[in-house]
Amino acid sequence: xVGVRVRFAPSPTGYLHIGGARTALFNFLFARHNGGTFVLRxxxxxxxxxxxxxxxxxxxxxxxLGITWDEGPQVGGRYGPYFQTxxxxxxxxxxxxxxxxxxxxxxxxxxEELAASRxxxxxxGRAPRYEGxxxxxxxxxxxxxxxxxxxxxxxxxxxxEGALExxxxxxxxxxxxxxxxxxxxxxxxxxxxxxxxxxVVDDHAMEITHVIRGEEHLSNAPKQALVYRALGYxxxxxxxxxxxxxxxxxxxxxxxxATAVEEYREMxxxxxALRNYLLLLGxxxxxERELLDLEEMVALFDLSKVNKNPAIYDDKxxxxxxxxxxxxxxxxxxxxxxxxxxxxxGLWAPDQQPDQQLFRQLDLARERAHTLPELVEAMxxxxxxxxxxxxxxxxxxxxxxxxxxxxxxxxxxxxMLDVFTAxxxxxxxxxxxxELGLPARDLIHPTRVAVTGTTVGPSLFHLLEALGREPTxxxxxxxxxxxxxxxxxxxxxxx
RNA sequence: GGCUCUAUCGUCUAGAGGCCUAGGACGCCGCCCUCUCACGGCGGAAACAGCGGUUCGAAUCCGCUUAGGGCUACCA
Numbered sequence: 190x191v192g193v194r195v196r197f198a199p200s201p202t203g204y205l206h207i208g209g210a211r212t213a214l215f216n217f218l219f220a221r222h223n224g225g226t227f228v229l230r231x232x233x234x235x236x237x238x239x240x241x242x243x244x245x246x247x248x249x250x251x252x253x254l255g256i257t258w259d260e261g262p263q264v265g266g267r268y269g270p271y272f273q274t275x276x277x278x279x280x281x282x283x284x285x286x287x288x289x290x291x292x293x294x295x296x297x298x299x300x301e302e303l304a305a306s307r308x309x310x311x312x313x314g315r316a317p318r319y320e321g322x323x324x325x326x327x328x329x330x331x332x333x334x335x336x337x338x339x340x341x342x343x344x345x346x347x348x349x350e351g352a353l354e355x356x357x358x359x360x361x362x363x364x365x366x367x368x369x370x371x372x373x374x375x376x377x378x379x380x381x382x383x384x385x386x387x388x389v390v391d392d393h394a395m396e397i398t399h400v401i402r403g404e405e406h407l408s409n410a411p412k413q414a415l416v417y418r419a420l421g422y423x424x425x426x427x428x429x430x431x432x433x434x435x436x437x438x439x440x441x442x443x444x445x446x447a448t449a450v451e452e453y454r455e456m457x458x459x460x461x462a463l464r465n466y467l468l469l470l471g472x473x474x475x476x477e478r479e480l481l482d483l484e485e486m487v488a489l490f491d492l493s494k495v496n497k498n499p500a501i502y503d504d505k506x507x508x509x510x511x512x513x514x515x516x517x518x519x520x521x522x523x524x525x526x527x528x529x530x531x532x533x534x535g536l537w538a539p540d541q542q543p544d545q546q547l548f549r550q551l552d553l554a555r556e557r558a559h560t561l562p563e564l565v566e567a568m569x570x571x572x573x574x575x576x577x578x579x580x581x582x583x584x585x586x587x588x589x590x591x592x593x594x595x596x597x598x599x600x601x602x603x604x605m606l607d608v609f610t611a612x613x614x615x616x617x618x619x620x621x622x623x624e625l626g627l628p629a630r631d632l633i634h635p636t637r638v639a640v641t642g643t644t645v646g647p648s649l650f651h652l653l654e655a656l657g658r659e660p661t662x663x664x665x666x667x668x669x670x671x672x673x674x675x676x677x678x679x680x681x682x683x684x
Numbered sequence: 685g686g687c688u689c690u691a692u693c694g695u696c697u698a699g700a701g702g703c704c705u706a707g708g709a710c711g712c713c714g715c716c717c718u719c720u721c722a723c724g725g726c727g728g729a730a731a732c733a734g735c736g737g738u739u740c741g742a743a744u745c746c747g748c749u750u751a752g753g754g755c756u757a758c759c760a
Binding site (some may be wrong): 307497498505 | 685686687688689690691694695696697698699708709710711718719720721722723746751752753754755756758759760
Protein backbone atom coordinates (compact mmCIF):
# COMPACT_ATOMS: atom_id res chain seq x y z
CA UNK A 190 0.00 0.00 0.00
CA VAL A 191 1.41 3.31 -1.10
CA GLY A 192 0.78 6.40 0.97
CA VAL A 193 0.07 9.82 -0.42
CA ARG A 194 2.01 10.58 -3.57
CA VAL A 195 1.74 13.95 -5.28
CA ARG A 196 3.66 15.60 -8.04
CA PHE A 197 4.52 18.96 -9.52
CA ALA A 198 4.92 18.67 -13.27
CA PRO A 199 6.18 21.84 -14.92
CA SER A 200 7.21 22.08 -18.52
CA PRO A 201 10.69 23.45 -18.96
CA THR A 202 9.80 26.49 -21.00
CA GLY A 203 11.70 29.01 -18.92
CA TYR A 204 11.66 30.20 -15.37
CA LEU A 205 9.65 29.12 -12.33
CA HIS A 206 6.46 31.16 -12.42
CA ILE A 207 5.04 32.21 -9.05
CA GLY A 208 1.80 30.43 -9.88
CA GLY A 209 3.75 27.26 -10.46
CA ALA A 210 5.74 27.87 -7.32
CA ARG A 211 2.54 28.07 -5.32
CA THR A 212 1.21 24.89 -6.88
CA ALA A 213 4.49 23.22 -6.02
CA LEU A 214 4.29 24.56 -2.48
CA PHE A 215 0.77 23.21 -1.99
CA ASN A 216 1.82 19.81 -3.31
CA PHE A 217 4.88 19.82 -1.10
CA LEU A 218 2.94 20.83 2.01
CA PHE A 219 0.26 18.28 1.30
CA ALA A 220 2.83 15.53 0.97
CA ARG A 221 4.66 16.54 4.14
CA HIS A 222 1.48 16.95 6.11
CA ASN A 223 0.42 13.44 5.19
CA GLY A 224 3.82 11.84 5.45
CA GLY A 225 3.70 11.25 1.72
CA THR A 226 6.01 11.64 -1.23
CA PHE A 227 6.48 14.69 -3.40
CA VAL A 228 7.56 13.99 -6.96
CA LEU A 229 8.98 16.47 -9.45
CA ARG A 230 8.39 15.48 -13.05
CA UNK A 231 9.39 17.40 -16.14
CA UNK A 232 6.83 17.58 -18.93
CA UNK A 233 9.04 18.14 -21.91
CA UNK A 234 7.14 16.32 -24.65
CA UNK A 235 7.04 19.45 -26.77
CA UNK A 236 10.64 19.81 -27.76
CA UNK A 237 9.99 23.04 -29.63
CA UNK A 238 9.09 24.77 -26.39
CA UNK A 239 11.72 23.23 -24.19
CA UNK A 240 14.38 25.71 -23.21
CA UNK A 241 17.98 25.03 -22.38
CA UNK A 242 18.67 25.38 -18.66
CA UNK A 243 15.02 25.70 -17.73
CA UNK A 244 15.02 22.56 -15.61
CA UNK A 245 17.92 23.87 -13.58
CA UNK A 246 16.24 27.21 -13.11
CA UNK A 247 13.04 25.56 -11.93
CA UNK A 248 14.90 23.28 -9.54
CA UNK A 249 16.89 26.16 -8.15
CA UNK A 250 13.78 28.25 -7.65
CA UNK A 251 12.10 25.45 -5.75
CA UNK A 252 15.14 24.77 -3.59
CA UNK A 253 15.50 28.44 -2.84
CA LEU A 254 11.93 28.46 -1.56
CA GLY A 255 12.68 25.46 0.60
CA ILE A 256 10.55 23.15 -1.51
CA THR A 257 12.39 19.89 -1.85
CA TRP A 258 11.26 16.83 -3.76
CA ASP A 259 11.66 13.22 -2.82
CA GLU A 260 11.81 11.93 -6.37
CA GLY A 261 12.69 13.64 -9.60
CA PRO A 262 15.52 15.38 -11.42
CA GLN A 263 18.80 15.57 -9.49
CA VAL A 264 17.57 13.12 -6.86
CA GLY A 265 16.25 10.13 -8.80
CA GLY A 266 13.75 7.66 -7.44
CA ARG A 267 12.16 4.30 -8.05
CA TYR A 268 9.52 5.57 -10.45
CA GLY A 269 11.91 7.23 -12.89
CA PRO A 270 12.83 8.47 -15.33
CA TYR A 271 11.29 11.81 -14.40
CA PHE A 272 11.58 13.45 -17.79
CA GLN A 273 8.76 12.64 -20.16
CA THR A 274 11.07 12.54 -23.15
CA UNK A 275 12.82 9.62 -21.48
CA UNK A 276 9.63 7.70 -20.95
CA UNK A 277 8.72 7.07 -24.56
CA UNK A 278 8.62 3.28 -24.28
CA UNK A 279 6.15 3.59 -21.43
CA UNK A 280 3.88 5.72 -23.60
CA UNK A 281 4.28 3.42 -26.59
CA UNK A 282 3.15 0.51 -24.47
CA UNK A 283 0.16 2.45 -23.17
CA UNK A 284 -0.70 3.61 -26.68
CA UNK A 285 -0.52 0.05 -28.00
CA UNK A 286 -2.70 -1.01 -25.10
CA UNK A 287 -5.26 1.61 -26.04
CA UNK A 288 -5.34 0.33 -29.62
CA UNK A 289 -5.63 -3.27 -28.41
CA UNK A 290 -8.52 -2.38 -26.19
CA UNK A 291 -10.19 -0.76 -29.16
CA UNK A 292 -10.45 2.61 -27.43
CA UNK A 293 -8.14 4.41 -29.84
CA UNK A 294 -7.89 4.57 -33.60
CA UNK A 295 -5.59 6.06 -36.21
CA UNK A 296 -6.67 9.28 -37.90
CA UNK A 297 -5.17 10.29 -41.23
CA UNK A 298 -6.58 13.78 -41.51
CA UNK A 299 -3.95 16.40 -42.22
CA UNK A 300 -3.64 19.52 -40.10
CA GLU A 301 -4.92 21.47 -43.12
CA GLU A 302 -8.03 19.33 -43.45
CA LEU A 303 -8.66 19.69 -39.75
CA ALA A 304 -8.26 23.44 -39.85
CA ALA A 305 -10.65 23.68 -42.77
CA SER A 306 -13.20 21.58 -40.94
CA ARG A 307 -12.88 23.72 -37.85
CA UNK A 308 -13.41 26.86 -39.85
CA UNK A 309 -16.42 25.41 -41.65
CA UNK A 310 -18.06 24.51 -38.35
CA UNK A 311 -17.34 27.85 -36.80
CA UNK A 312 -18.87 29.64 -39.77
CA UNK A 313 -21.92 27.49 -39.34
CA GLY A 314 -22.08 28.75 -35.77
CA ARG A 315 -21.23 25.43 -34.20
CA ALA A 316 -18.57 24.54 -31.68
CA PRO A 317 -15.62 23.11 -33.60
CA ARG A 318 -15.20 19.42 -32.91
CA TYR A 319 -13.43 16.62 -34.68
CA GLU A 320 -16.00 15.24 -37.08
CA GLY A 321 -15.03 11.62 -36.76
CA UNK A 322 -13.85 11.24 -40.33
CA UNK A 323 -11.49 8.40 -39.51
CA UNK A 324 -13.41 6.91 -36.65
CA UNK A 325 -14.91 4.00 -38.51
CA UNK A 326 -12.40 3.36 -41.25
CA UNK A 327 -12.22 -0.21 -42.50
CA UNK A 328 -8.86 -1.92 -42.59
CA UNK A 329 -8.82 -1.51 -46.39
CA UNK A 330 -9.40 2.21 -46.06
CA UNK A 331 -6.61 2.43 -43.54
CA UNK A 332 -4.28 0.46 -45.75
CA UNK A 333 -5.12 2.76 -48.62
CA UNK A 334 -4.25 5.86 -46.62
CA UNK A 335 -1.06 4.27 -45.41
CA UNK A 336 -0.20 3.55 -49.01
CA UNK A 337 -0.77 7.19 -49.85
CA UNK A 338 1.96 7.92 -47.37
CA UNK A 339 -0.31 9.73 -44.99
CA UNK A 340 0.94 10.02 -41.46
CA UNK A 341 -1.41 8.95 -38.73
CA UNK A 342 -2.16 10.28 -35.29
CA UNK A 343 -4.01 8.28 -32.67
CA UNK A 344 -7.32 9.47 -31.34
CA UNK A 345 -9.22 8.34 -28.30
CA UNK A 346 -12.71 7.03 -29.03
CA UNK A 347 -14.91 9.16 -26.79
CA UNK A 348 -18.46 8.05 -26.02
CA UNK A 349 -20.84 10.50 -27.61
CA GLU A 350 -23.53 10.45 -24.99
CA GLY A 351 -23.88 10.68 -21.28
CA ALA A 352 -22.05 12.77 -18.78
CA LEU A 353 -18.94 12.46 -16.75
CA GLU A 354 -18.48 13.67 -13.23
CA UNK A 355 -15.10 14.58 -11.91
CA UNK A 356 -14.72 14.81 -8.17
CA UNK A 357 -12.54 17.73 -7.14
CA UNK A 358 -11.28 18.03 -3.56
CA UNK A 359 -11.55 21.80 -3.70
CA UNK A 360 -14.62 22.33 -5.86
CA UNK A 361 -16.75 19.28 -5.36
CA UNK A 362 -18.35 17.48 -8.28
CA UNK A 363 -17.83 18.98 -11.70
CA UNK A 364 -20.03 17.61 -14.45
CA UNK A 365 -19.24 17.51 -18.15
CA UNK A 366 -21.48 16.40 -21.00
CA UNK A 367 -19.61 13.94 -23.16
CA UNK A 368 -21.27 15.35 -26.26
CA UNK A 369 -19.19 18.48 -25.82
CA UNK A 370 -15.97 16.48 -26.04
CA UNK A 371 -14.56 15.03 -29.20
CA UNK A 372 -12.17 12.25 -30.15
CA UNK A 373 -9.03 14.06 -29.10
CA UNK A 374 -5.53 13.13 -30.18
CA UNK A 375 -3.46 11.03 -27.83
CA UNK A 376 -0.46 10.46 -30.07
CA UNK A 377 0.98 13.07 -32.36
CA UNK A 378 2.22 12.22 -35.84
CA UNK A 379 5.77 12.43 -34.55
CA UNK A 380 4.99 9.52 -32.28
CA UNK A 381 4.95 11.50 -29.06
CA UNK A 382 1.95 11.28 -26.77
CA UNK A 383 -0.06 14.43 -26.19
CA UNK A 384 -0.19 16.06 -22.81
CA UNK A 385 -3.56 14.70 -21.78
CA UNK A 386 -2.41 11.17 -22.48
CA UNK A 387 1.10 11.38 -21.09
CA UNK A 388 0.01 12.90 -17.78
CA VAL A 389 -2.39 10.08 -17.17
CA VAL A 390 0.09 7.40 -18.06
CA ASP A 391 2.74 8.99 -15.86
CA ASP A 392 0.47 9.69 -12.93
CA HIS A 393 -0.68 6.11 -13.04
CA ALA A 394 2.81 4.69 -13.46
CA MET A 395 4.11 6.86 -10.64
CA GLU A 396 1.16 5.88 -8.45
CA ILE A 397 0.12 9.46 -7.90
CA THR A 398 -2.77 9.57 -5.45
CA HIS A 399 -3.65 13.26 -5.56
CA VAL A 400 -3.36 15.50 -8.59
CA ILE A 401 -3.02 19.02 -7.21
CA ARG A 402 -2.57 21.53 -9.98
CA GLY A 403 -3.67 24.88 -11.35
CA GLU A 404 -7.24 25.61 -12.32
CA GLU A 405 -6.25 25.98 -15.94
CA HIS A 406 -6.26 22.19 -15.96
CA LEU A 407 -9.81 21.77 -14.75
CA SER A 408 -11.08 21.60 -18.32
CA ASN A 409 -8.58 18.87 -19.04
CA ALA A 410 -9.85 16.73 -16.21
CA PRO A 411 -12.71 15.09 -18.16
CA LYS A 412 -10.39 14.19 -21.02
CA GLN A 413 -7.95 12.69 -18.62
CA ALA A 414 -10.71 10.89 -16.78
CA LEU A 415 -11.63 9.37 -20.13
CA VAL A 416 -8.07 8.18 -20.63
CA TYR A 417 -8.02 6.66 -17.15
CA ARG A 418 -11.23 4.86 -17.97
CA ALA A 419 -10.08 3.74 -21.42
CA LEU A 420 -6.91 2.27 -19.99
CA GLY A 421 -8.62 0.74 -16.99
CA TYR A 422 -6.67 2.84 -14.49
CA UNK A 423 -7.92 3.91 -11.10
CA UNK A 424 -8.69 7.63 -10.85
CA UNK A 425 -6.62 9.81 -8.50
CA UNK A 426 -8.18 12.56 -6.43
CA UNK A 427 -8.14 15.85 -8.28
CA UNK A 428 -7.68 19.24 -6.64
CA UNK A 429 -7.61 22.32 -8.85
CA UNK A 430 -6.22 25.34 -7.08
CA UNK A 431 -7.33 28.77 -8.24
CA UNK A 432 -5.08 30.79 -10.45
CA UNK A 433 -3.10 33.85 -9.49
CA UNK A 434 -4.18 36.88 -11.49
CA UNK A 435 -2.54 40.22 -12.15
CA UNK A 436 -4.00 43.41 -10.65
CA UNK A 437 -5.96 43.97 -13.86
CA UNK A 438 -7.55 40.56 -13.39
CA UNK A 439 -5.91 39.03 -16.39
CA UNK A 440 -3.41 36.24 -16.43
CA UNK A 441 -0.19 37.27 -14.74
CA UNK A 442 2.44 37.92 -17.39
CA UNK A 443 5.74 39.67 -17.82
CA UNK A 444 4.12 42.97 -18.60
CA UNK A 445 2.70 43.05 -15.08
CA UNK A 446 6.15 43.05 -13.59
CA ALA A 447 7.89 40.22 -11.83
CA THR A 448 6.37 36.80 -12.41
CA ALA A 449 9.42 34.62 -11.89
CA VAL A 450 10.58 33.41 -8.53
CA GLU A 451 14.13 34.34 -9.43
CA GLU A 452 13.07 37.93 -10.05
CA TYR A 453 11.90 38.23 -6.47
CA ARG A 454 15.19 36.88 -5.33
CA GLU A 455 16.91 39.52 -7.40
CA MET A 456 14.68 42.20 -5.88
CA UNK A 457 15.93 41.29 -2.44
CA UNK A 458 12.95 39.30 -1.23
CA UNK A 459 13.71 36.51 1.23
CA UNK A 460 12.51 33.01 0.39
CA UNK A 461 10.65 32.80 3.71
CA ALA A 462 8.64 35.86 2.77
CA LEU A 463 7.78 34.78 -0.75
CA ARG A 464 6.85 31.31 0.42
CA ASN A 465 4.66 32.71 3.17
CA TYR A 466 3.00 35.19 0.83
CA LEU A 467 2.34 32.50 -1.75
CA LEU A 468 0.77 30.28 0.88
CA LEU A 469 -1.69 32.99 1.85
CA LEU A 470 -2.70 33.46 -1.76
CA GLY A 471 -5.50 30.95 -1.75
CA UNK A 472 -5.00 29.29 1.57
CA UNK A 473 -6.31 30.22 4.99
CA UNK A 474 -4.38 28.98 8.00
CA UNK A 475 -7.59 28.81 10.02
CA UNK A 476 -6.67 31.21 12.78
CA GLU A 477 -5.42 34.74 12.51
CA ARG A 478 -1.77 33.93 12.24
CA GLU A 479 -0.22 35.18 9.05
CA LEU A 480 3.50 34.75 9.52
CA LEU A 481 4.15 31.05 9.32
CA ASP A 482 7.34 29.06 9.10
CA LEU A 483 7.62 25.89 7.08
CA GLU A 484 6.90 23.66 10.03
CA GLU A 485 3.69 25.49 10.86
CA MET A 486 2.62 25.39 7.24
CA VAL A 487 3.10 21.64 7.10
CA ALA A 488 1.14 21.15 10.31
CA LEU A 489 -1.73 23.33 9.09
CA PHE A 490 -2.01 22.45 5.44
CA ASP A 491 -5.22 20.90 4.29
CA LEU A 492 -6.89 20.92 0.87
CA SER A 493 -10.20 21.82 2.45
CA LYS A 494 -8.72 25.16 3.48
CA VAL A 495 -7.74 26.06 -0.06
CA ASN A 496 -9.92 28.76 -1.58
CA LYS A 497 -11.93 28.43 -4.74
CA ASN A 498 -11.66 31.92 -6.10
CA PRO A 499 -8.69 33.27 -7.98
CA ALA A 500 -6.36 35.61 -6.08
CA ILE A 501 -5.12 38.88 -7.40
CA TYR A 502 -1.52 39.30 -6.82
CA ASP A 503 -0.44 42.47 -5.03
CA ASP A 504 3.12 42.79 -3.90
CA LYS A 505 2.55 45.38 -1.16
CA UNK A 506 1.82 42.70 1.36
CA UNK A 507 4.75 40.66 0.14
CA UNK A 508 7.07 43.58 0.78
CA UNK A 509 5.59 44.07 4.23
CA UNK A 510 6.09 40.40 4.95
CA UNK A 511 9.64 40.63 3.77
CA UNK A 512 10.31 43.46 6.20
CA UNK A 513 8.91 41.35 9.02
CA UNK A 514 11.16 38.44 8.11
CA UNK A 515 14.09 40.78 7.77
CA UNK A 516 13.70 41.79 11.39
CA UNK A 517 12.67 38.43 12.82
CA UNK A 518 15.02 35.89 11.33
CA UNK A 519 18.29 35.22 13.16
CA UNK A 520 20.75 37.98 12.42
CA UNK A 521 23.32 35.48 11.17
CA UNK A 522 20.84 34.32 8.59
CA UNK A 523 20.16 37.87 7.49
CA UNK A 524 23.85 38.48 7.16
CA UNK A 525 24.21 35.45 4.91
CA UNK A 526 21.45 36.90 2.74
CA UNK A 527 22.79 40.47 2.48
CA UNK A 528 26.39 39.49 2.22
CA UNK A 529 26.38 39.15 -1.59
CA UNK A 530 24.57 42.45 -1.82
CA UNK A 531 27.08 44.16 0.45
CA UNK A 532 29.90 42.72 -1.59
CA UNK A 533 28.33 43.95 -4.79
CA UNK A 534 28.05 47.41 -3.26
CA GLY A 535 31.71 47.32 -2.31
CA LEU A 536 30.87 47.45 1.38
CA TRP A 537 32.14 44.03 2.27
CA ALA A 538 35.25 42.16 1.20
CA PRO A 539 34.87 38.55 0.05
CA ASP A 540 37.32 37.34 2.69
CA GLN A 541 35.95 39.52 5.47
CA GLN A 542 34.48 37.82 8.54
CA PRO A 543 31.50 39.18 10.46
CA ASP A 544 31.93 39.97 14.16
CA GLN A 545 29.63 40.92 17.02
CA GLN A 546 29.80 44.59 16.13
CA LEU A 547 28.63 43.88 12.59
CA PHE A 548 25.70 41.88 13.95
CA ARG A 549 24.78 44.76 16.26
CA GLN A 550 24.79 47.12 13.31
CA LEU A 551 22.73 44.75 11.24
CA ASP A 552 20.29 44.40 14.09
CA LEU A 553 19.70 48.13 14.14
CA ALA A 554 19.49 48.48 10.38
CA ARG A 555 17.20 45.60 9.58
CA GLU A 556 14.24 46.88 11.53
CA ARG A 557 13.85 49.62 8.96
CA ALA A 558 14.47 47.78 5.72
CA HIS A 559 11.85 46.21 3.51
CA THR A 560 14.16 44.53 1.05
CA LEU A 561 17.80 43.50 0.88
CA PRO A 562 18.88 46.52 -1.20
CA GLU A 563 17.24 48.76 1.38
CA LEU A 564 19.16 46.95 4.05
CA VAL A 565 22.38 47.60 2.18
CA GLU A 566 21.64 51.32 2.20
CA ALA A 567 20.76 51.18 5.88
CA MET A 568 24.14 49.55 6.50
CA UNK A 569 26.21 51.84 4.33
CA UNK A 570 27.28 54.37 6.97
CA UNK A 571 28.25 51.59 9.33
CA UNK A 572 30.58 50.06 6.80
CA UNK A 573 31.98 53.04 4.98
CA UNK A 574 33.00 56.60 5.68
CA UNK A 575 31.69 57.46 2.27
CA UNK A 576 27.99 57.89 2.89
CA UNK A 577 25.66 60.33 1.16
CA UNK A 578 24.30 63.40 2.92
CA UNK A 579 20.64 64.16 2.67
CA UNK A 580 20.33 67.72 1.50
CA UNK A 581 17.22 68.59 3.40
CA UNK A 582 18.62 67.11 6.57
CA UNK A 583 21.82 69.06 6.22
CA UNK A 584 19.96 72.26 5.64
CA UNK A 585 17.65 71.69 8.53
CA UNK A 586 19.99 70.50 11.26
CA UNK A 587 23.59 71.08 10.23
CA UNK A 588 23.73 74.29 8.27
CA UNK A 589 23.58 76.59 11.27
CA UNK A 590 26.47 78.64 12.65
CA UNK A 591 26.36 77.12 16.12
CA UNK A 592 26.38 73.49 15.02
CA UNK A 593 30.08 73.04 14.29
CA UNK A 594 31.05 73.89 17.80
CA UNK A 595 28.39 71.68 19.30
CA UNK A 596 29.56 68.74 17.24
CA UNK A 597 33.07 69.30 18.50
CA UNK A 598 31.86 69.47 22.07
CA UNK A 599 30.06 66.18 21.58
CA UNK A 600 33.23 64.68 20.18
CA UNK A 601 35.20 65.93 23.17
CA UNK A 602 32.79 64.40 25.64
CA UNK A 603 32.73 61.12 23.78
CA UNK A 604 36.48 60.93 23.92
CA MET A 605 36.38 61.37 27.67
CA LEU A 606 33.98 58.49 28.22
CA ASP A 607 35.49 55.53 30.09
CA VAL A 608 33.24 53.08 28.30
CA PHE A 609 31.50 53.63 24.99
CA THR A 610 28.02 52.30 25.63
CA ALA A 611 24.63 53.62 24.60
CA UNK A 612 23.80 54.32 28.22
CA UNK A 613 26.96 56.32 28.86
CA UNK A 614 26.67 58.20 25.62
CA UNK A 615 23.13 59.19 26.42
CA UNK A 616 24.16 60.33 29.89
CA UNK A 617 26.89 62.55 28.60
CA UNK A 618 24.73 63.98 25.83
CA UNK A 619 21.97 64.90 28.20
CA UNK A 620 24.45 66.40 30.62
CA UNK A 621 26.09 68.47 27.93
CA UNK A 622 22.71 69.66 26.73
CA UNK A 623 21.88 70.71 30.28
CA GLU A 624 25.11 72.61 30.61
CA LEU A 625 24.49 74.41 27.35
CA GLY A 626 20.90 75.07 28.31
CA LEU A 627 19.66 73.22 25.22
CA PRO A 628 17.11 70.49 24.66
CA ALA A 629 18.93 67.21 24.04
CA ARG A 630 17.53 67.00 20.54
CA ASP A 631 19.64 69.97 19.51
CA LEU A 632 22.64 67.76 20.02
CA ILE A 633 21.06 64.52 18.93
CA HIS A 634 19.84 65.55 15.50
CA PRO A 635 23.03 67.25 14.32
CA THR A 636 25.02 64.29 15.55
CA ARG A 637 22.85 61.88 13.63
CA VAL A 638 23.09 63.76 10.38
CA ALA A 639 26.79 64.30 10.79
CA VAL A 640 27.51 60.67 11.48
CA THR A 641 25.03 59.01 9.11
CA GLY A 642 24.13 61.65 6.57
CA THR A 643 20.45 61.14 7.21
CA THR A 644 17.73 62.27 9.59
CA VAL A 645 16.18 58.85 9.90
CA GLY A 646 17.54 55.79 11.58
CA PRO A 647 17.94 53.90 14.82
CA SER A 648 17.99 55.43 18.25
CA LEU A 649 21.08 57.64 18.20
CA PHE A 650 22.86 56.29 21.26
CA HIS A 651 22.59 52.69 20.13
CA LEU A 652 23.58 53.80 16.71
CA LEU A 653 26.77 55.44 17.99
CA GLU A 654 27.62 52.47 20.15
CA ALA A 655 27.26 50.18 17.15
CA LEU A 656 29.26 52.49 14.96
CA GLY A 657 32.14 52.67 17.45
CA ARG A 658 33.92 55.46 19.20
CA GLU A 659 36.65 56.15 16.69
CA PRO A 660 34.45 56.60 13.63
CA THR A 661 31.99 58.64 15.66
CA UNK A 662 34.57 61.09 16.86
CA UNK A 663 36.30 61.27 13.49
CA UNK A 664 33.03 61.97 11.68
CA UNK A 665 31.91 64.60 14.17
CA UNK A 666 35.19 66.45 13.84
CA UNK A 667 35.34 66.07 10.10
CA UNK A 668 31.84 67.44 9.62
CA UNK A 669 32.45 70.28 12.08
CA UNK A 670 35.51 71.22 10.12
CA UNK A 671 33.70 71.10 6.83
CA UNK A 672 30.89 73.22 8.21
CA UNK A 673 33.37 75.80 9.29
CA UNK A 674 35.18 75.77 5.96
CA UNK A 675 32.20 75.68 3.64
CA UNK A 676 28.71 74.60 4.61
CA UNK A 677 27.66 73.99 1.05
CA UNK A 678 30.20 71.18 0.71
CA UNK A 679 27.97 68.83 2.58
CA UNK A 680 24.88 69.37 0.56
CA UNK A 681 26.58 68.33 -2.65
CA UNK A 682 26.24 64.63 -2.15
CA UNK A 683 22.55 64.21 -1.81
CA UNK A 684 20.34 61.19 -1.82
C1' G B 685 -19.58 31.16 -29.73
C1' G B 686 -19.52 26.21 -26.76
C1' C B 687 -18.07 23.92 -22.11
C1' U B 688 -16.52 25.07 -17.24
C1' C B 689 -14.94 27.60 -12.69
C1' U B 690 -15.40 31.87 -9.58
C1' A B 691 -17.93 36.31 -7.23
C1' U B 692 -17.40 39.67 0.89
C1' C B 693 -13.47 46.28 2.05
C1' G B 694 -8.48 48.78 -3.23
C1' U B 695 -5.76 43.70 -2.23
C1' C B 696 -5.33 38.73 0.65
C1' U B 697 -9.28 36.84 3.37
C1' A B 698 -12.89 35.15 8.06
C1' G B 699 -17.83 33.81 7.47
C1' A B 700 -20.40 26.72 6.09
C1' G B 701 -29.19 30.20 7.96
C1' G B 702 -29.90 33.52 13.40
C1' C B 703 -23.31 34.57 17.19
C1' C B 704 -22.84 39.92 11.42
C1' U B 705 -24.66 47.11 13.69
C1' A B 706 -19.93 41.46 8.51
C1' G B 707 -14.12 39.98 11.80
C1' G B 708 -8.59 39.98 10.72
C1' A B 709 -4.18 41.34 7.66
C1' C B 710 -1.67 44.61 3.88
C1' G B 711 -2.16 49.49 2.06
C1' C B 712 -4.25 54.49 3.37
C1' C B 713 -5.52 58.41 7.29
C1' G B 714 -5.26 60.14 12.46
C1' C B 715 -3.41 59.68 17.60
C1' C B 716 0.06 57.51 21.30
C1' C B 717 5.16 55.92 22.34
C1' U B 718 9.69 58.94 21.07
C1' C B 719 16.02 61.96 19.73
C1' U B 720 14.24 61.06 13.98
C1' C B 721 12.59 56.80 11.27
C1' A B 722 10.89 52.05 11.88
C1' C B 723 8.59 48.59 15.28
C1' G B 724 4.59 48.46 18.63
C1' G B 725 -0.24 50.25 20.65
C1' C B 726 -4.96 52.72 19.86
C1' G B 727 -8.65 54.65 16.51
C1' G B 728 -10.78 55.72 11.48
C1' A B 729 -12.43 55.50 6.23
C1' A B 730 -13.38 51.02 3.28
C1' A B 731 -17.07 45.22 1.16
C1' C B 732 -21.59 40.87 1.15
C1' A B 733 -22.02 42.36 -7.83
C1' G B 734 -27.56 42.84 -9.26
C1' C B 735 -32.42 40.76 -9.34
C1' G B 736 -35.70 37.13 -8.01
C1' G B 737 -36.96 32.98 -4.99
C1' U B 738 -36.71 29.28 -0.37
C1' U B 739 -37.21 30.48 4.98
C1' C B 740 -40.01 33.18 10.82
C1' G B 741 -34.96 34.74 9.41
C1' A B 742 -29.77 34.75 4.01
C1' A B 743 -23.30 37.25 3.01
C1' U B 744 -24.44 32.15 3.87
C1' C B 745 -29.34 27.67 0.15
C1' C B 746 -31.59 27.80 -5.15
C1' G B 747 -32.35 30.28 -10.03
C1' C B 748 -31.39 34.04 -13.46
C1' U B 749 -28.44 38.22 -14.90
C1' U B 750 -23.85 40.59 -14.88
C1' A B 751 -18.62 40.49 -14.45
C1' G B 752 -13.97 38.03 -14.46
C1' G B 753 -10.90 33.53 -15.21
C1' G B 754 -9.85 28.84 -17.62
C1' C B 755 -10.33 25.24 -21.62
C1' U B 756 -11.89 24.88 -26.62
C1' A B 757 -4.14 22.83 -30.69
C1' C B 758 -0.72 16.99 -33.60
C1' C B 759 1.09 23.30 -26.27
C1' A B 760 1.70 21.79 -21.57
